[in-house]
Every structure is written in structure tokens, then in C-alpha cells.
Amino acid sequence: MSAAADVLRVERLTVEYRVGGGALSAVRDVTFSIDAGEAMGLVGESGSGKTTLGMAILRYLPDNGRITQGSITFDGTDLVPLGRRELSAIRGNRIAMVYQNPASALNPSMRAGEQIAEVYRAHLGLGREEARQRAEGMLDLVQLPDAHGAYDRYPHQFSGGQKQRIVIGMALAMDPSLLILDEPTTGLDVTVEAEIVELFADLRSRFDTAILFISHDIGLVATVCERVGVLYRGELVETGATQGVFERPTHPYTRGLLACRVPPGASKDSRRLEPLPAGSREPEVDACSFEPRCAFREPRCRQEHPALFASGNTQHSRCFFHETVAAAGPPAVTEVAGRTAAPADNTLLDVRGLRRVFRSGGREVIAVTDASFTLAPGRILGVVGESGSGKTTLARMIAGLEVPDAGTVRLADADVTRLAHKRSVEARRALQMVFQHPDGTLNPSHTIRQILRRQMRMLSPGDGADRDETLATLLEAVQLGPEHLDVRPRQLSGGQQQRVAIARAFSTSPGLVVLDEPTSALDVSVQAAILNLLIDLQQRENASYLLISHDLAVVRYLADDILVMHRGEIVEHGPAAEVFDAPRDPYTRKLLSAVTVHAGKVVRGGPERERDTAGGPIRA
Amino acid sequence: MARLRTLLRSPGLTLAVLVLLGWLVIAVLWPLIAPYGPTAQTLTSRYAPPSAEHWLGTDNLGRDVLSRILAGSRSVLIVGIAATTLGVAIGTTLGLCAAFYRGRVDELLMRSLDLLMAFPIVVIASVILAMLGPSQLNLIVVIALMLAPYNARVVRSAVLSWRDRDFIAAARMRGESGAYILFRELLPNIVGTINVEFTMRLALSIFAVATLSFLGFGIQPPTPDWGLMVAEGRPFYQIAPWVVVAPAAAIASLVVAVNVLAQRLRAS
Numbered sequence: 001m002s003a004a005a006d007v008l009r010v011e012r013l014t015v016e017y018r019v020g021g022g023a024l025s026a027v028r029d030v031t032f033s034i035d036a037g038e039a040m041g042l043v044g045e046s047g048s049g050k051t052t053l054g055m056a057i058l059r060y061l062p063d064n065g066r067i068t069q070g071s072i073t074f075d076g077t078d079l080v081p082l083g084r085r086e087l088s089a090i091r092g093n094r095i096a097m098v099y100q101n102p103a104s105a106l107n108p109s110m111r112a113g114e115q116i117a118e119v120y121r122a123h124l125g126l127g128r129e130e131a132r133q134r135a136e137g138m139l140d141l142v143q144l145p146d147a148h149g150a151y152d153r154y155p156h157q158f159s160g161g162q163k164q165r166i167v168i169g170m171a172l173a174m175d176p177s178l179l180i181l182d183e184p185t186t187g188l189d190v191t192v193e194a195e196i197v198e199l200f201a202d203l204r205s206r207f208d209t210a211i212l213f214i215s216h217d218i219g220l221v222a223t224v225c226e227r228v229g230v231l232y233r234g235e236l237v238e239t240g241a242t243q244g245v246f247e248r249p250t251h252p253y254t255r256g257l258l259a260c261r262v263p264p265g266a267s268k269d270s271r272r273l274e275p276l277p278a279g280s281r282e283p284e285v286d287a288c289s290f291e292p293r294c295a296f297r298e299p300r301c302r303q304e305h306p307a308l309f310a311s312g313n314t315q316h317s318r319c320f321f322h323e324t325v326a327a328a329g330p331p332a333v334t335e336v337a338g339r340t341a342a343p344a345d346n347t348l349l350d351v352r353g354l355r356r357v358f359r360s361g362g363r364e365v366i367a368v369t370d371a372s373f374t375l376a377p378g379r380i381l382g383v384v385g386e387s388g389s390g391k392t393t394l395a396r397m398i399a400g401l402e403v404p405d406a407g408t409v410r411l412a413d414a415d416v417t418r419l420a421h422k423r424s425v426e427a428r429r430a431l432q433m434v435f436q437h438p439d440g441t442l443n444p445s446h447t448i449r450q451i452l453r454r455q456m457r458m459l460s461p462g463d464g465a466d467r468d469e470t471l472a473t474l475l476e477a478v479q480l481g482p483e484h485l486d487v488r489p490r491q492l493s494g495g496q497q498q499r500v501a502i503a504r505a506f507s508t509s510p511g512l513v514v515l516d517e518p519t520s521a522l523d524v525s526v527q528a529a530i531l532n533l534l535i536d537l538q539q540r541e542n543a544s545y546l547l548i549s550h551d552l553a554v555v556r557y558l559a560d561d562i563l564v565m566h567r568g569e570i571v572e573h574g575p576a577a578e579v580f581d582a583p584r585d586p587y588t589r590k591l592l593s594a595v596t597v598h599a600g601k602v603v604r605g606g607p608e609r610e611r612d613t614a615g616g617p618i619r620a
Numbered sequence: 621m622a623r624l625r626t627l628l629r630s631p632g633l634t635l636a637v638l639v640l641l642g643w644l645v646i647a648v649l650w651p652l653i654a655p656y657g658p659t660a661q662t663l664t665s666r667y668a669p670p671s672a673e674h675w676l677g678t679d680n681l682g683r684d685v686l687s688r689i690l691a692g693s694r695s696v697l698i699v700g701i702a703a704t705t706l707g708v709a710i711g712t713t714l715g716l717c718a719a720f721y722r723g724r725v726d727e728l729l730m731r732s733l734d735l736l737m738a739f740p741i742v743v744i745a746s747v748i749l750a751m752l753g754p755s756q757l758n759l760i761v762v763i764a765l766m767l768a769p770y771n772a773r774v775v776r777s778a779v780l781s782w783r784d785r786d787f788i789a790a791a792r793m794r795g796e797s798g799a800y801i802l803f804r805e806l807l808p809n810i811v812g813t814i815n816v817e818f819t820m821r822l823a824l825s826i827f828a829v830a831t832l833s834f835l836g837f838g839i840q841p842p843t844p845d846w847g848l849m850v851a852e853g854r855p856f857y858q859i860a861p862w863v864v865v866a867p868a869a870a871i872a873s874l875v876v877a878v879n880v881l882a883q884r885l886r887a888s
Contacts, residue, residue: 399789399793400792400793401789401792401793419792420792420793420794420795421792421795421796421797423795425795428793428794428795431793432793433789433790433793435786435789435790436786437785437786440785440786440787441785441786441787441790442787443787443805443808443809444809445808445809445811446808454794455794458794458795458796459794459795501790504790
């Protein structure tokens with residue numbers, strides 16, 4: 001790694017945001033470099049500064065953000081002091097960027113192929129015909145089916161995954177020295193995500209472009225990149241070769257992040273998840289920023305700010321005790337013994353021939369058709385499928401938020417095929433729901449106390465004194481304290497908001513809880529704790545769950561039974577182990593093969609694929 | 621308090637707030653401040669130009685213009701604020717209903733409001749007032765009805781971004797009534813929008829009171845009213861311009877002050 005080969009060298013970069021009267025540093029003293037043709041991943045949770053870092057490199061910071069220290073050297077030029085005009089020459093030409101939302105990167109009124117051809121005409125000065133040929137070639141290269149026909153179609157005629165391919169094509173057309181990918185697959189379905197990640201790996205063998213891959217998903221980064229940096233609170237806390245970092249993490253945060261992921265193939269009946277504890281306080285100034293959450297902390301960590309120590313061959317760790325961390329290995333697995341699923345022979349929920357059709361602009365879209373299944377008390381049913389498969393509509397009909405066009409929903413032998421407010425109080429009490437977005441699930445203008453008390457007043461018998469007692473027990477059950485009662489939702493973290501939502505659902509001792517993507521909006525380190533909580537409550541209350549999720553590892557871990565939906569139909573339904581180990585439906589097989597990408601395994605093609613494979617340690 | 625301090629950092633805004641507060645104080649205390657009775661006539665000193673005795677001169681009946689302007693602030697503010705409050709209350713309710721229920725309710729409400737908005741406010745208001753007869757109460761109701769559609773549209777679009785949030789689904793699953801969801805779950809989240817709306821509509825409403833009084837559909841003589849004063853002074857504009865200019869300036873100061881405040885509220 002000679003300095004001459006660096007495409008990008010970021011040195012001691014610090015970025016601050018002016019907020020109110022003060023300054024908030026989002027990126028602190030970050031140093032890393034990327035060689036030509038190399039792919040480097042930056043992993044971090046929300047608030048880690050990863051997006052700010054990506055924007056700072058392109059000097060796309062919002063108005064209140066500024067670089068207060070450091071340099072960004074791209075191909076030998078420091079970008080920090082450059083003016084607007086020089087920057088835009090570099091941005092359009094030699095650094096390309098692919099963002100999370102492909103729709104916003106494409107011009108909706110321009111043919112897809114034209115948008116790529118324009119790059120060729122503007123940058124290489126090619127003529128019309130030649131530019132078109134090159135653009136079609138590029139569409140082919142990004143594996144868009146029928147490149148010739150695709151050239152003349154408009155962006156809205158493509159799916160999300162296809163749009164992202166076109167955006168990637170546009171980015172590669174200018175043959176950039178550096179390609180920045182900022183969460184390029186977030187928001188895409190798992191199967192599509194797997195295809196896009198494969199595409200990156202494949203393209204890497206054909207182009208000599210250096211890649212900076214920013215993601216919250218450590219598994220994805222591992223599949224694409226040979227080197228990785230882990231960001232925590234704006235600091236790079238660990239860097240090194242992907243394999244090394246995965247197999248032998250030398251920073252407690254990396255170690256925790258790897259351990260708290262749901263291991264592919266694991267089940268709640270065999271082991272518990274290992275959540276990364278949330279810190280109970282802010283870190284000290286000029287001390288280790290991870291110290292409040294760290295299992296390895298010593299008094300020194302509160303007094304001194306650790307430097308980036310060499311902790312392995314190519315590895316660096318911002319931890320005084322990196323040797324201890326490396327030697328400790330992954331946290332011990334907490335085995336669960338003797339847990340068996342509830343018998344499947346009783347029926348709590350009975351869904352028969354459910355159908356829902358949406359009409360829009362004279363067209364009919366069948367969201368769900370002929371859905372029939374039963375769910376026994378105390379069992380967890382996982383519903384999987386891509387967006388548009390009808391799984392959410394199915395759940396909303398069961399929850400009484402949507403009326404089916406045909407079919408019946410029976411809950412505990414009572415017909416509840418109607419909207420929630422027309423159901424009996426008993427039925428409303430017996431069926432609760434936990435929603436996907438923690439920030440939308442609680443009314444921002446109500447306090448937590450108001451939210452929980454209203455739920456109890458509407459659905460639970462008993463007087464005020466009883467309720468205060470129940471309230472305290474409830475909060476304790478979801479591991480919140482009385483200090484969280486009189487705050488408003490925005491004063492809580494996403495994980496805490498979801499805990500309140502879970503407390504609200506369990507306040508009525510429901511027989512069935514519908515969980516609509518309960519952890520998909522949460523950081524990995526929070527997810528494990530929430531999943532453990534959901535399992536504990538389910539066991540204690542012997543509730544049934546209807547779990548909707550696109551994350552197959554989560555479903556595999558939690559569910560006793562699996563229901564696979566595809567285009568509004570149930571294509572497979574059976575015990576989890578059977579469906580996962582021997583899927584009968586071809587669609588299920590495709591869905592399941594996509595999950596391996598998340599595990600940070602495989603991806604064919606690419607010259608250095610083998611070196612990057614890092615499946616083993618994540619499963620541990 | 622900190623917020624108020626930052627707001628007052630802008631001199632234009634400070635001035636606007638002072639003007640507004642000034643008129644509010646005058647509306648309450650004018651009987652103590654005004655040098656003469658607002659309807660007291662001194663026929664010997666008609667059309668007297670501004671002087672130490674009559675700071676803003678006298679009108680065609682020898683009434684003190686300054687006293688009449690001070691006294692006139694009360695009716696403008698009462699009618700303006702009452703009409704705006706009523707109009708925003710009606711508009712907010714309609715907007716909440718349209719956005720929450722969607723479908724046919726939405727169509728019916730919004731199309732009727734579109735129809736109402738197709739007519740110029742002053743034309744339709746003057747027709748209705750001509751039929752009902754001019755009174756302070758009628759004026760309030762008519763102006764409120766004219767403001768409501770505009771307010772309803774803004775509230776509706778503000779609510780649309782909230783109605784599909786999960787906490788509304790949670791309320792529906794709890795079995796909450798429509799009224800509870802509208803006024804307890806949705807309304808508190810659009811209070812900011814409603815504050816801006818109220819201030820903006822207040823400026824319009826004050827303007828409408830003055831206009832309708834000027835046209836003779838509003839406040840009736842001899843009650844001191846700014847719009848009416850402009851109308852009464854108009855024939856003598858050549859010989860006694862102060863009779864027209866002073867009330868016109870009063871209207872302008874109030875409307876501009878409220879508008880400045882509204883703009884700032886919207887920006888924050």
C-alpha cells in the first residue's frame with residue numbers, strides 16, 4: 001500500500017455541525033485511505049457519522065456543516081480548499097456516487113438509456129450513435145434484461161432494483177476513479193439486494209474503480225469489500241482487512257456488533273441473542289467514547305482518549321485493551337435448554353379464503369387472494385415475502401385496519417371479519433399490534449404516561465390505582481423506568497420507543513400480537529435486545545405472534561411456523577425447520593438463497609473473492 | 621423566553637409586535653386616552669387641519685379624527701379576531717374531517733369549498749350582508765365563512781401527512797371514536813400550522829372588515845370605524861385629506877404588522 005497508489009486519502013478529518021448555539025462533531029479525526037481498485041467498507045449504526053463522512057468527501061455537506069480539520073486527498077489533490085467550480089469538475093468526472101434512493105437519481109422525463117448515453121456524449125464527446133451503443137453495452141453490463149429495449153423506456157417503467165442498476169450504469173459510464181456507495185441496497189427487497197451485491201462483486205472484476213461502500217449492514221460490506229472501517233460516534237474505532245476484523249475483532253464495539261446479529265439458521269429454542277448493552281450515560285469528554293457500553297472497561301478508559309493502536313497484521317483498534325479483546329474471542333453463547341413450541345393442534349386464529357383487491361384508476365390490483373391458515377395459541381407464525389407480496393395487507397385485515405373483500409377472520413372462535421372499532425372490546429383486547437416505525441407508532445404530542453393510560457382506559461377494566469400499578473409493572477417488563485413516563489416520544493431512542501409500543505400491546509394481555517417488521521427500523525445492536533424481549537414476553541404470557549418481516553434470519557430465529565407469500569398468494573406454509581431446510585416452492589428457494597448474502601458469505605466472481613469470504617465468525 | 625428573544629432580534633418583527641400590542645392596548649383603553657368623544661361634533665370647527673388641539677384634524681362634522689381612530693380600533697379588532705377564530709375553527713374541523721375520512725366525505729367537502737372559493741370574498745360577502753342586514757354579528761359570521769375554505773385546504777394537507785402514521789392505526793385498533801382521533805390524536809400535531817394560519821387569516825380578516833365597512837355593508841355610522849371613516853371622508857378628500865389618510869394608515873399599520881408576524885411564524 002504505497003502512498004502513490006492511493007486514490008483517496010482522508011487524513012484527520014473532523015466535521016462539525018452548528019446546532020443551536022453550539023457545535024456538534026459528527027466526524028472526529030478520521031483517517032483512512034483507499035488504493036486504486038480497492039473496495040473499502042465503512043460500517044456504522046445511525047448517528048455514527050458514516051453518511052456525513054460520505055458527504056464530506058464530496059464536499060456536499062449541509063449549510064450548517066463544515067470541515068474544521070484535516071484533508072481529503074483525491075488523486076493527489078486536496079479537496080478541502082477547492083472552490084465550487086474545481087469541485088464540480090471532479091465530482092461529475094472522477095468521483096461517482098450511488099445513493100439509497102435510485103428514483104431520485106434518475107430524471108423521470110428522460111429515457112433510461114439516454115441518461116447513460118448523455119454521460120458518454122458529455123465526457124467522451126462521442127456521437128449519437130456511438131453513445132447509444134456504449135449505453136446499451138452498459139445496460140447489458142449492469143445485467144438489465146433486454147438492454148436494447150430498456151434503452152427507450154422511462155425510469156417509472158423499471159422496478160426499484162432495475163432503477164438502481166441504471167444508476168450504477170450511469171456512475172460507471174464516466175469511468176470514475178472512485179465510486180461512493182451510500183447504502184445502495186437499503187429499501188430494496190432481499191432477493192434484489194442479493195442481486196445488486198452480486199453485481200457489484202462482478203463489476204469489480206471488470207473495472208479498476210476504487211469503491212467506498214457505506215452501510216449499516218456489516219454482512220453486506222463483507223461481501224463486497226476487502227477492507228473495512230467501523231465507525232462509532234464519529235470515530236473510526238477499528239480498521240483492517242475484512243476477514244481479519246470479522247474473525248478476530250480487536251475493538252469491543254466491533255466484537256459486540258458481530259455478536260448481536262441474528263446468526264443465520266439459529267432458533268430461539270436453541271440459544272439467546274447477545275445484545276450490545278445500551279450505555280446508561282454519555283461518555284466522558286476526552287475519554288473512550290465506547291466506555292459506557294463496554295464490557296472490557298477499566299478506570300483508564302474514563303480518563304484518557306485512546307489512540308488508534310496497531311492490533312494485528314493490518315488491523316488497528318481504538319482500544320487500550322485490544323489484546324484482551326482479541327484474545328477473548330466471541331462472547332459465550334447462552335444456550336437455551338428444554339424449550340419447545342406450543343402444540344399446534346388448538347386454534348386461536350382461523351383465517352379462511354381472505355381476499356383484498358385495491359382499485360386505482362380503473363385498474364384492479366389483487367393484494368391478497370385466497371389466504372387460509374390457522375395459528376395455535378402460544379405459537380409464532382412468521383410471514384415472509386417481498387414488498388407487494390400482500391403480507392402487510394393480510395396483517396391489516398387480521399388486525400381490523402382493512403376490510404377483506406371476501407373470506408373470514410375468526411379469533412378465539414368469534415367472527416371478527418370487520419374493522420377494529422366494530423369488534424367487541426374482548427376482541428380488541430385479545431389482538432394487539434406492534435408497528436414498524438418506532439417514530440410513528442407513538443403520538444408525538446402525548447407523553448408516554450398518556451399513551452399507556454389511554455390504552456388501559458379503553459381496553460382494560462379496573463380503576464385508576466390499579467392502572468398505576470399495572471403501568472409500573474409494564475414498564476419494568478419492557479426494561480424502562482419510571483423516569484420514562486412523563487417524557488414525549490421524541491425524547492426516547494428508537495429502541496425505547498419500540499419498547500413503549502410493546503408495553504402498550506402487552507398492557508391488555510393479548511392472545512395474539514401482530515408484529516409488523518418490529519425491528520427493521522432499528523440498529524442491529526438494538527434489534528437483539530428487542531427480539532429477546534419479545535421472546536421473553538411471548539413465553540411469559542403464552543401469546544401467539546404473527547410476525548411479518550423481510551429479514552429471514554429474524555423470522556428463522558423467532559418463528560415456529562413459516563408462511564411464504566408471493567404476489568398475494570400463500571405459496572408455502574409449514575413448520576419453520578421444514579420450510580427453511582427443504583423448501584418446496586421455487587419462490588421460497590429463491591428467497592432463501594438471498595439470505596446468505598446477508599450473512600457475509602459467498603458472491604461468485606471477482607478476483608479476490610476467496611480472500612473476502614468471512615462466513616464463519618459471524619455465525620459463531 | 622429564549623425563543624421570544626431570538627424572534628425579537630429582527631427589528632422589523634419587533635416593530636410589528638409593538639404596533640400590534642399598541643393597537644390592542646388602545647382598543648381596550650381608548651376611553652381613557654382619547655382627547656375627545658369619538659362622536660362629539662363641533663360644527664364650528666369642521667375640516668380643521670392637524671393642529672395642537674386636534675393632532676389629526678377634524679372631519680366634515682367637526683369630530684376629532686384621532687379620537688375616532690383610537691375608538692375605531694376596537695371594532696376592527698373584535699370583528700377581525702372573532703371572525704378569524706370562528707373561521708379557523710370551522711376550517712380546521714372541515715380540513716380534519718376531509719383528510720381523515722378521505723373518499724366521498726373528502727370529495728364532497730373539498731368540492732363545495734372549491735365552489736365557495738370561486739367567488740371573490742368581498743362580492744359574495746356583500747351580497748349576503750345585503751340580504752341579512754349589516755350587523756357586527758353578521759359581519760363576523762360572513763367573514764368567518766369566507767375564510768374557512770382556505771383554512772380547510774391548508775389543514776387538510778397538513779393532516780394528510782399524519783393520518784397514515786401508525787399511532788392512528790393504533791388508535792383505531794383501540795376502538796377510538798372519529799372525534800377522538802380528529803381532535804385528540806391529530807389536532808395537537810398540527811397546532812403549529814394552525815397558529816400560522818390564524819395569523820395569516822387575521823390579516824385578511826381585518827382587511828375584509830375595513831373593506832366591507834367602506835362599502836357600507838359592515839359597521840354603520842355613527843360608530844367610529846376605519847373603513848367607514850375612509851368612505852365618509854372620501855368626498856372631501858381634496859379639502860381635508862387627513863380625514864382619509866389617517867384611517868387608511870391605521871388599517872395599513874395593523875394589516876402589515878399582522879402579516880409580518882405571520883411570515884415570521886411560517887418561517888420558524
